[in-house]
Structures are given as C-alpha cells and as structure tokens.
Amino acid sequence: MKPWLKLAAGAAAITLATAGCAGSGGTDPGAAASSAPKGDGTLTVWLMTGSAPTTLTDALNKEFEDAHQGVKVKYEIQQWNGIQQKLTTALSGGDAPDVIEVGNTQTPFFASSSVLSDLSGSVNDLNGAQWLAGLKASGEFEGKTYGVPFYAANREVIYRKDMFEQAGITTPPASRAEWLDAITKLKAKFGSDPDFQALYLPGQYWYSLLSFIWDEGGDIAKADGKSFKATLDSPGAKAGLEFYKQLVEASGTKAPKDNDEANPQQAGIYGGGKAAMFIGTPGEVATAAKTDPSITAKTGAFAIPSKTAGQSAPVFLGGSNLVIPLNSKDQALAKDYLKLLSGAKYQSQLAKAGYVPGTSTDVSGLDADPLSKVMAAASKNGRAVPTSPRWGDVESGQNPLKDMLTAYLTGKKTLDQATSDANAALDKLIGG
Amino acid sequence: MPAGATPPASPRVSSPSPRKRLRIGERTVPYLLILPALVSILVLLGWPTLQLLGISLRKLDLRELVSGQMVWVGFDNYTTTLTDPQFWEITVRTLVFTTAIVVATLLVSLFLALLMRHLGPVIRIILQVTLVLAWATPVIATTTVFQWMFDQQYGILNKTLDRLGFHGFIGYSWFSSGTSTLTVIGLLILWQAVPFVTFTLYAGLLGAPKEHYEAAGIDGANPWQAFWAVSWPAIRPIMTMVTFLSVLWDFKVFAQVWAIRQGGPDGESTTLPIYLYLKGVAGSHFGTSAAVATLMLLVLILLTARYVQLLVRTKEGDLS
Numbered sequence A: 001m002k003p004w005l006k007l008a009a010g011a012a013a014i015t016l017a018t019a020g021c022a023g024s025g026g027t028d029p030g031a032a033a034s035s036a037p038k039g040d041g042t043l044t045v046w047l048m049t050g051s052a053p054t055t056l057t058d059a060l061n062k063e064f065e066d067a068h069q070g071v072k073v074k075y076e077i078q079q080w081n082g083i084q085q086k087l088t089t090a091l092s093g094g095d096a097p098d099v100i101e102v103g104n105t106q107t108p109f110f111a112s113s114s115v116l117s118d119l120s121g122s123v124n125d126l127n128g129a130q131w132l133a134g135l136k137a138s139g140e141f142e143g144k145t146y147g148v149p150f151y152a153a154n155r156e157v158i159y160r161k162d163m164f165e166q167a168g169i170t171t172p173p174a175s176r177a178e179w180l181d182a183i184t185k186l187k188a189k190f191g192s193d194p195d196f197q198a199l200y201l202p203g204q205y206w207y208s209l210l211s212f213i214w215d216e217g218g219d220i221a222k223a224d225g226k227s228f229k230a231t232l233d234s235p236g237a238k239a240g241l242e243f244y245k246q247l248v249e250a251s252g253t254k255a256p257k258d259n260d261e262a263n264p265q266q267a268g269i270y271g272g273g274k275a276a277m278f279i280g281t282p283g284e285v286a287t288a289a290k291t292d293p294s295i296t297a298k299t300g301a302f303a304i305p306s307k308t309a310g311q312s313a314p315v316f317l318g319g320s321n322l323v324i325p326l327n328s329k330d331q332a333l334a335k336d337y338l339k340l341l342s343g344a345k346y347q348s349q350l351a352k353a354g355y356v357p358g359t360s361t362d363v364s365g366l367d368a369d370p371l372s373k374v375m376a377a378a379s380k381n382g383r384a385v386p387t388s389p390r391w392g393d394v395e396s397g398q399n400p401l402k403d404m405l406t407a408y409l410t411g412k413k414t415l416d417q418a419t420s421d422a423n424a425a426l427d428k429l430i431g432g
Numbered sequence B: 001m002p003a004g005a006t007p008p009a010s011p012r013v014s015s016p017s018p019r020k021r022l023r024i025g026e027r028t029v030p031y032l033l034i035l036p037a038l039v040s041i042l043v044l045l046g047w048p049t050l051q052l053l054g055i056s057l058r059k060l061d062l063r064e065l066v067s068g069q070m071v072w073v074g075f076d077n078y079t080t081t082l083t084d085p086q087f088w089e090i091t092v093r094t095l096v097f098t099t100a101i102v103v104a105t106l107l108v109s110l111f112l113a114l115l116m117r118h119l120g121p122v123i124r125i126i127l128q129v130t131l132v133l134a135w136a137t138p139v140i141a142t143t144t145v146f147q148w149m150f151d152q153q154y155g156i157l158n159k160t161l162d163r164l165g166f167h168g169f170i171g172y173s174w175f176s177s178g179t180s181t182l183t184v185i186g187l188l189i190l191w192q193a194v195p196f197v198t199f200t201l202y203a204g205l206l207g208a209p210k211e212h213y214e215a216a217g218i219d220g221a222n223p224w225q226a227f228w229a230v231s232w233p234a235i236r237p238i239m240t241m242v243t244f245l246s247v248l249w250d251f252k253v254f255a256q257v258w259a260i261r262q263g264g265p266d267g268e269s270t271t272l273p274i275y276l277y278l279k280g281v282a283g284s285h286f287g288t289s290a291a292v293a294t295l296m297l298l299v300l301i302l303l304t305a306r307y308v309q310l311l312v313r314t315k316e317g318d319l320s
Helices: A003-026 A054-067 A083-092 A107-112 A133-139 A161-166 A176-190 A206-215 A235-251 A266-271 A283-291 A293-298 A331-341 A344-352 A370-379 A391-396 A400-409 A415-430 B010-014 B017-056 B062-067 B076-082 B085-118 B121-136 B139-149 B156-163 B178-206 B210-218 B223-251 B255-261 B272-281 B286-313
Strands: A042-048 A072-078 A099-103 A148-153 A156-160 A221-224 A227-230 A277-280 A299-302 A318-323
Touching (some): A042 A054, A099 A107, A107 A133, A107 A318, A133 A148, A133 A318, A156 A161, A156 A370, A161 A176, A176 A235, A206 A235, A206 A400, A227 A415, A235 A400, A266 A277, A266 A283, A277 A283, A283 A293, A299 A370, B017 B286, B139 B156, B139 B255, B210 B223, B255 B272, B272 B286
Parallel strands (some): A042 A099
Antiparallel strands (some): A099 A318, A148 A318, A221 A227
16 A cells, blocks of 8 residues: 555646646547547557556557557556546546556446546447456446456455365365365364464455355345445345354454455465465465465365355456546547457457456356366356445545454444444445 | 047946945845745745635536536535534544644653753764654655554564563554554654654754853752753744644644554544545545645644744744
8 A cells, every 4th residue: 555656646636637727628528539530640558557468468569550550559557556546637638548447446436427438339349248247337337338348356265275185175165164164174283383374364355245245145235226325234244244253253363353455465474374275366376476486386276155055155356447538539549459459369368367358258268277267167156346436435445344344353343333334334435 | 539538437436326226226136036936935835725725616526627617616615524524523633633743742852852962972872863763764664664563463562562461462453443543643653753853952952051051050940940941941932833833744644644544443543634535536526625625724724823923923033
C-alpha cells in the first residue's frame, strides 16, 4: 500500500479538475466518438502490471501494426496502486489512451460515469457469444455494454502435497467436513512445532468470506432495479461468517485478525514452509517460490470445498475488462485492436499464461498446469461483487466486510452486532 | 566654441529634479523587489484557493470532469456535509486528536531541549544525531516500521510485553478500537514531530544569556524559578510559533493515518483529511471534497486566528 501515491494521484486529479474548468468547456464528447481515425497514427494501450505476458503483447502489437500500415502501438504497463485516480485523470484529458484495462470491480463506476464508448454494437465482432458471464455483467450499465471481458482468476486452496502425505491424507478434501478433518490430521502430525499452521487465514480476507457466504446461499447485497440493498444480516451471510470463524479457530492460524492477505503477503508466509495451506491464486505460488524455489514442486491445489460434499464453493471472480475511453481519438482502430485480442489465437495464449480467458470458452490451455486446471474448473462457479457504480468506494475506502471480520473474530462484537453494523455501513456506501 | 559653454556634467549636479526621481525610485524599488514573491504567492496560493471555492459550489464528478460541463449547485455540497452527523463527530475527534498531539509534542520537546542544555557534549551529540535520524526517515518508512512493531502476531511490542510477564498481550490487537488505533498513530506523529520542535526550542534556549542564569543563581533561585525567570522569556516567542505550526501540521496529517488503518476500524480513526479523501477523491466527487476542504480551511483559520492577530499587531515579529 502506497497511500502517498494515491494522494499524489488525487492531487493530480484535483489539479486537472482545476485545469478542466478553465479550458475544456468546449469539448464535445460526441465529436470524439465518431469513427474516422483522427489521431496521430498512434494507438495508446494501457494494460495492468501482471496481466497479459509480454510474449503475448509483443506478438499482438506486431500483428496489429502489420495489419494497419502507418499505425504504431504505444503499449504502457500501469501499476494497480492509485490506478482509479490515474484513470480519472487520463479519462478526463483531451487525448485519452485508446484501450484501457480496468479491474472488473472498478468497471461499473466508469461505465456509469459516461466516460466510456458504448460497445453494444460491436459485441458480435468481439466473440460476444463466448464472454465469461461473471465479467460480462460488470461491463454493462443500463442495458449497454461498455467493457469487454479480458481475463479472470479466482482463488483455490493451495496446499503442501508432502505434508498432506505425511499426515496420511490421501485425497484432497472435497467437502467442508473433510477440510476440517484434514486440518485436524495436519495438526496432530505437525502440531508440536509452535510455528506450524495447518491453514494460513488472515482475519480480513474478505474474498474468501465471499465464497463461504455464497456457499451458504447468502449474498452481500441484493440488486433491486438500479439500486442495491445490503444483505449481510441475512442467515446465509451469518452462516458464512460463522464458518470463517470456525476455520480460523480450528486451523490455529497465526495470521493477524486485524489485517488482510496482502499485509503481510500471504504467499511469503507460505514460502516460509511452516504453513500447510492457504487460499490464493495459482500466481501466488510464484511469489512463494521467491522465498523457497523448491516449494513449487511440493505444491498442489484443490477447489474451495462446499458444505455440500463433492461440490466446490462459488468463488469470487477477480479480473479485468477492456474499455475504450470516450475521449479516445482512434475509436475505430481501438475496436480493431480489441477484435484481434478477443480472437481465439490470443485468448488461448492467455489461458496458457494461467488466466481464465474473457472472450473464449476454450480453457484447454489451462489444463497443462495442475494448479490452473483446478482454478479453471472452479471458475465455472465464479461470481462477482454487486455491480454498483459505487462499489469502488468499498474497496478504495473503508471496507465494512473487513471491519465485520475483525470485530467478530476478535470477539469485540457478537455475530448479530457485527453483521448488522456492517450491513448498515455497506448500505451507506452502495445502498439506495 | 559656443557649444562648449555648457559643461556636460553641470545639469546633473545642479538640477534638483533627478534627486526627486531618485527618491521615487527608492520608494518603488522595495515594492518591485517583493513583486515576484507577491505574484508567485497569488498564482500558487490565491488562484488555487479561488478555484477551490469555485469547485465547492459545483457538482464535479467524473462525468462533469470529462465532459467539461459546469454544474452549479450553490451551497448543496456544504449543506450535505454540514448535515452529515459523521462530519461533526469526525471534526470533534480531529480537534481532540490534534490538541493531544500538539500538547504532547511541546511537552516532550521542551523536556528534551532543556535536557540538551544540561548534557555533556558527547551524550548531547548522540541525542542530537538520534533526533536528526528520526526526523530524516521518510514518513511512510516510519509508518511501516510502526505497523510492524504493533503487529498482532509478529510485532516486537507484544513479544516484549510477553517476555516482561504481561502474557495477556500475546496476540493483542492494537488496531481493534478507534482509541487504540489513534493512540498508535499519535505516537507515530509525535515521533516525527518532536525533533524539529526540540531543535527550535534548543536554539531559543541558547539565546538566553548565561549571565542571567548566574544572576538568578546568586539571587538564590531554584531551577524551577530560574526556568520561569530566564529560560521561559527566551523561548516564549518560539513556543508560540511552534505551537501554531504544530497545529497546522497535525490537523491535516493524512499519510500516517491512512497508511495505518485507512481510518478504521469501523471508521473510528477517521480524521477530517481522511473524510475528505473518502467522500471526495476516492469516489471522484470533487465538489464535495472541495466543500470539505473549504470547511477545514475555516476551522484552521479559527484555530490560528490568534497567531495571525499577533503577527499583524506586533512589530519586528516579536510574538511574546
């Protein structure tokens, strides 16, 4: 977390606001939307760090440049920290980037602010029939499509195969009961080591909580027409929270109850070799391998178990969409670029890189890697957070789900108190 | 040579008018000299402030920002903010928090400054170097160090307390309540604020003549009396200055508060700058954040009115 970055970006945004009211009064958003290429022959593309691998983007940009004589792709990689403010600044500028990757939980905010080009007419050109449902919804606003699914990833339980074997666990858990049973066995085998934890589970890991709540049939908010109503005080949400506590207590995790999975980096803890499991994405194993390179070979994965035996719990689908800003001067070129990227060729490369592709149902590229294979299977049951334009306020500000978890896990609040407080706080942010 | 009848130098010497011109020149030169400073202050401070006031009367979300529309909403942003009970709760919290830190900073710094005067040169230099190092460490670096020290599981504080026999602190969460979180943040800000104030006060103490202390000693004054009779008058104007500077700085602290817990848990450590960020910048409601900023400016003006009054009234910058 680099708050000063956010602050600096925020300051930049305000400065820009200042500049905006001084000079840009004459900008007509309609003029920018016309399709003839007006730019300087450069297509600016912003993708996020850790997204499509360079082998893919190099080939893609080359193919695009070859097909469009005289056009140059200016490819830039952005950081997640402070991206919302940076995008605000970029989108309000006269010459915005032409293609931008936007996180799926941020997309509704931009889609609802009339700053993105309406892509409804191009859905069919962009392989629309195969779009990943969990991402598709986040790019839609009031019946129009503004975002094209790019890729998604979801969480699974990552575990140490060697430790499971030593503890006598032959098959990976396929239900909550078996999961808790595995924890008991691991503790019996390794419990004498005071640093051992059967499962590393930080107190504010709300993405995991989402799985448990959805698995109980609950949800965090309900859409009612255009507005949202928080449902954290529903029986399903309460049951999910209770299971979270049960898991924390059974596993004897030493993770902080008042912090999330990024503080400290959970993959680093797993890399330390004293944790038998954690809930994460396949990509995090690479981070763990920086601490201990030998850990990759000892690592396996299973889907987050459901309370119904044999099923896997629904998972939060984290990912990105691609959008074209309204202020982009090369709308037609940008659409061509999206068309190329959404085609089978590059989508299969995304799958090989370990991502669930956004515009292709062919996930065979993921099957080569056992961790990705488990992820791809679980992604079919992937779900998204409420598509409220104000959801960004929840993640970039004070997340009531995190406060609820800490208050309940530390015993500061009862289950009823914690859920009703968080429900009121969430309603204040996205409700109405 | 009739032309030679007029000596070239004579008009300059004899005529009185150039001297007058010189006097006008003398009078305008100082104004010309401060003009660049004045212009830059107007451009860099005055103009943004006017813009801020203008934006606070507008609805300026991402949509308006991108389309360049001017949507005037009058005092709507102010009414929304002022009728938000959260705003008042946070204002009171911020004032209490600022007061506590300023008082603590001044007391600790005064103690250290007096201590420095009485320490031997070696110890004093060690103390001074330590203070400079604490001061020189970047804000976010210090914040990260504090976060780790107070960490629930791995923090050195809980481990030390456990070793000392306070076993209740194993796994104790310092960030589970607003008061506790604000105390940690307060300590962090104190840690960064003390060095500057200490050095400033120490400089003031050095200004107090040695003879005065000797005279006080001869008159039989005890250390307490000597402090009030000799040291205090020497540092009083500086004390006034650092008090108001500290109020200004501590009131608008953002980075440390945000980095520790984003104003949590349950928003209980949210101060006005955090409120501004959450209401305005995080959700791209720049009109609202401009209104909050204007209100903060008003609070600060109220708080520091006395200092400004002193500055304007007294000559030679004497603030005693």
